[in-house]
Amino acid sequence: MKCNRKSKMIVFFLSIYFVINVCCACSITEKEWTGEHSKIQVAVIAKSTTSAYWKTTFAGASAAGTEYNLDVSFEGPENEEDYETQNQMIRKAVENGVDAIVFSAVDYNANVEAVNEAVSAGVKIVIIDSDVNSDLVSARISTDNYKAGKMVGEAVLSGTEEVLQVGIVNFDEHSENGQQREKGFLDYVEANERVTIVSSVNVNSTIEEAKAATIKMLKEQPQINIIVTFNEWTSLGVGYAVQELDVADKTRVVAFDSNVVSVGMLETGEVDALVVQNPYAMGYLGVEYAWMLLNDDKIRETNIDTTTTLITRDNMYAPENQKVLFSFE
Amino acid sequence: MKLKTNILKKIRERRISLSFVMTGLVVCIVLVACVIGVIVFTYCYVNSMEENAVTSSEQAVSQVRNMVSHYTEDMQGIMEMVRINMGEAQEERSEFFQNLIDIRKDVEAITVHSEEGKLIAYWSNGQELKEQIHTNLSYKKLEDEGLFISVPHVQNLFKNYYPWVVTFSQRIKTEDGENIQVSMDIRFSNIASYVDKVGIGAHGYCFIADTDGNIVYHPQQQLIYAGLKEEQSEKIRTYRDGSHTFNGVIYTIHTLENCDWRIVGVSYVDELVTVRVSGMIRVVMFVVITVVVTTVLAGVLLAKSFSKPAKELAAAMRRFVREAESFEFYPVKGTEEIVALSDSFGHMVLQIQELMEKVRNEEITLRKTELNALQAQINPHFLYNTLDSIAWMCEVGRTKEAIEMVNALARLFRISISKGHELITVKQELQHAECYLKIQKFRYKSQFNYTFQVEESCLGYLCNKITLQPLIENAIVHGLDLSEEGEILIEVFEEEQDIIMTVYDNGVGMSTEQCEEILQKDVHQKGGIGIKNVNDRIKIYFGEQYGVTISSELDEWTKVEIRMPKISEESYEM
Structure with missing residues (x-):
């Protein structure tokens, strides 16, 4: 009897053992072959959603999202000074349980608190385009703004004018990237004796304000023969102002970023050079880095500079520049 | 390693x-x-x-x-x-x-250019042509009339519209003999x-x-x-x-x-x-x-x-080796093979124990029968009768016969005892038998004759003592019809590896049942030992195939045969 019970126990344990084995085998194969994961969520929060620059950024982010099978959402405030809305967007995204936020800060300081909160809630932050004053950011992907500013300076100095009377139309003074660009530009040109900075204004990042400010500036200081400006909307504002005042021939404009209108202006002469960033790469790399961070991949560099290209009327249709200027839909 | x-x-x-x-x-x-x-x-x-x-x-x-x-x-x-x-x-x-x-x-646009690259005509999907075209990317001067497909480029003919296209173009001769180029921009x-x-x-x-x-x-x-x-x-x-x-x-x-x-x-x-x-x-x-x-x-x-279970079995075997007799075997459980082994071992244990028991019993029986044989030899009746006969002989002055009788009696006892050995030579056994016959012949007043037919070669072999004597006694007492002349023939000869000793008498004979009965039953005749005793001793000593067989014909004859193996003195340690 004793022996019998023992053998029954053994049979019982053996059968349990086999059942466990079969279960393990099944689960392994299922995992292997179906590759079911719950999708990683990445929120891209930009400064705006309307400009060509940001649209291209979103296109890049979306491409990366497709590549890595992520859920990517896009958001941005109505106007490019609205850091409050941006902070709300960050908090809401954290509440919604996103895994990472790809963020471009409207305000270098005012966005810090929301960003730090998000990080302490376990959300990875990848900064693109415009930095925020926080050490908790996992990676930064942007144009080297100082260098881009320098590139504007090079374009200005490449002109043949003997005296360069420069007017600066910059956007929101709280935005880190605009200030860096201006600094890069100033550091590069100030040493040059040809250059005089006649006027420098900061406007809200809209076409209308930029246009109005430019017209006012040109009217007050008609000797200005060079205007530099540092983002897409201010570039268009300056372009329209030059068009309206019909000073395209005597005023050289070095502008920033491209869209179909500014490219048209480059062709027709209101704008003479464009420093073009690589927003597509920014968006793509931003999401890619978010993915890598979430997958614990080793990231060798946490500060990535994307390329900038100086486009002039003469080289704008060179095959490589076509690729920079015109996005492929 | x-x-x-x-x-x-x-x-x-x-x-x-x-x-x-x-x-x-x-x-x-x-x-x-x-x-x-x-x-x-x-x-x-x-x-x-x-x-x-x-x-x-x-x-x-x-x-x-x-x-x-x-x-x-x-x-x-x-x-x-x-x-x-x-x-x-x-x-x-x-x-x-x-x-x-x-x-x-x-199809984004169809354009017609002159040979010099001037845009002559165009058809588009509702786009407004630029007033001034900076570089016409849709035109490339063609050298022959084959179809040309360009690399992808931006179409820059229209205001605020820059699609990426590939241009298919071909040179055509018009009716006026002019060369024009037709291009089609394809998305x-x-x-x-x-x-x-x-x-x-x-x-x-x-x-x-x-x-x-x-x-x-x-x-x-x-x-x-x-x-x-x-x-x-x-x-x-x-x-x-x-x-x-x-x-x-x-x-x-x-x-x-x-x-x-x-x-x-x-x-x-x-x-x-x-x-x-x-x-x-x-x-x-x-x-x-x-x-x-x-x-x-x-x-x-x-x-x-x-x-x-194999270990258990091995342990049981070791125990059995140590104490075979008192060992009690409990069957071991396990696989079929183990059970078979265990069963066989159990069977073997039983058999060995049985055999041991049997050997011990046989030993006891042997001692008993030997003792019986010895006792029979010192049978007081036989001794008294013989001594009476001797005394009578002395009285009547048959001194010579008396001396012979005394000698025979003495030798009979000497051989009977023979230093306690159970086995003696055939020669001694024959002497013993002859002494006995001599004495009996005196006693029975020569009412029978006896003859020995012995092969010389058999004399040196060993046999159980007091084997012939009981048979002869049986022949004299039961077999011979004393009314007529009795004849007793004792033969000893070799048969292959065996020695055969027979005692033949021409007496009353027996039925087959009687023959068998004699070997089964211990029949004591006047205190003497039976043929069974002889048979038992031989079988215990030499094995079942040896022993005594009796053949007889009623009123004619009886023949008792002893079969024993040849055992030389050298091969047997006394």
Whole structure:
């Protein structure tokens, strides 16, 4: 009897053992072959959603999202000074349980608190385009703004004018990237004796304000023969102002970023050079880095500079520049 | 190495258990089989996966090629229609072109340039022509009248409209004899949506390049334009049609027949082969480990169910060796073989114990019968009668006979006792018998005669003492009819390996039943010992095939035969 019970126990344990084995085998194969994961969520929060620059950024982010099978959402405030809305967007995204936020800060300081909160809630932050004053950011992907500013300076100095009377139309003074660009530009040109900075204004990042400010500036200081400006909307504002005042021939404009209108202006002469960033790469790399961070991949560099290209009327249709200027839909 | 010697040492010392050996062997065999199986399986699997990868890549690429070649044929057809329509009247021509653009969404514009590159006419999908065209990218001066397909470029003819297009253009001679160039800008939307959808594995894709390695259309064109991705254009340019593997990437290339475009399929060995194979190997390894673990468990279980009862059995045997008699055997439970062994052992134990019992009993019987034989010899009646006879002889003065009688009696006893030995020589036994006959003959007043027929060669062999005497006594007392002349014949001869001694008398004889009865029953005749005693002693001493047989015919004769083996004095230690 004793022996019998023992053998029954053994049979019982053996059968349990086999059942466990079969279960393990099944689960392994299922995992292997179906590759079911719950999708990683990445929120891209930009400064705006309307400009060509940001649209291209979103296109890049979306491409990366497709590549890595992520859920990517896009958001941005109505106007490019609205850091409050941006902070709300960050908090809401954290509440919604996103895994990472790809963020471009409207305000270098005012966005810090929301960003730090998000990080302490376990959300990875990848900064693109415009930095925020926080050490908790996992990676930064942007144009080297100082260098881009320098590139504007090079374009200005490449002109043949003997005296360069420069007017600066910059956007929101709280935005880190605009200030860096201006600094890069100033550091590069100030040493040059040809250059005089006649006027420098900061406007809200809209076409209308930029246009109005430019017209006012040109009217007050008609000797200005060079205007530099540092983002897409201010570039268009300056372009329209030059068009309206019909000073395209005597005023050289070095502008920033491209869209179909500014490219048209480059062709027709209101704008003479464009420093073009690589927003597509920014968006793509931003999401890619978010993915890598979430997958614990080793990231060798946490500060990535994307390329900038100086486009002039003469080289704008060179095959490589076509690729920079015109996005492929 | 050390482990091996240790194990060998253990085996030599017999410290290693059967279960260990069995489990070890089975696990080794299963492991070797599994390893071989996995290697062969993996090899075959990898091969077939690689072939699969190339095949699926080839299939995808040739599908795209067919599609694209269909598309380019289509475009060539349209170009041909455009060329023919150029001969039509201005209005009809315009209407046709405009309709064409409206219907074909992928045709962005049709332009006509003069030989110098001046834009003469255009038809577009509602775009406004720029006042001043900076660089007309849709025009390229053609040297011959063949169809030319450009690399992808931006169309920059219209205000705020910069689509990426490929230009099909052809030089045409007008009726006026002028050379004009007709161009058609085509968007890739049609092929693009098709090419985009083609996947090879999870991340593989197809793209279109021209023979110079320029990318015509790529599903990730924007990534390439943004500098985030590069194709091995130079490498691909040098490849012929077919599949090539480079840096873990399979490039499958097919060139279109009707133009110089090539369809390039890109797929990843890692993804198509390595990942699956490693996944497969993981599953297989899991199975192997399961099998091995199961084998170990089964082996241990098997060994337990076999070796444990075997050990019990061995212990029982050792106990049996130590104390055979008092040993009590309890059957061991276990597998069939063990049970069989146990049963056999149990049976053997019983038999041995029985045999031991039998031997002991026989020993006791032997001692008893020997003692009986001896006692019979010193039978007081026989002694009294004989001494009476001697006394009587002395009285009547038959001194000589009396002396002979006394001598015979003396020898009879001497031989009977013979220093306590059970075996004596045949010669002594015959002397004993003769002494007895002599005495009896005196006593029975010569009413019978006796004769000895003895082969000389038999005299030296040994036989049980007091074997002939009881037979002779039986013959005299029961056999002989004393009314007539009795005859007793004693024969001793060899028969192969045996010695036969017979006592024959021509007395009253016996029935067959009587013959048998005599050997069964201890019949004491006047205190003498029976034939049974003789038979028993011989059988105990020499075995069942020896002993006494009686044959007889009623009223005629009786013959009692003793069969014994030849035992020489040298071979028997006294």
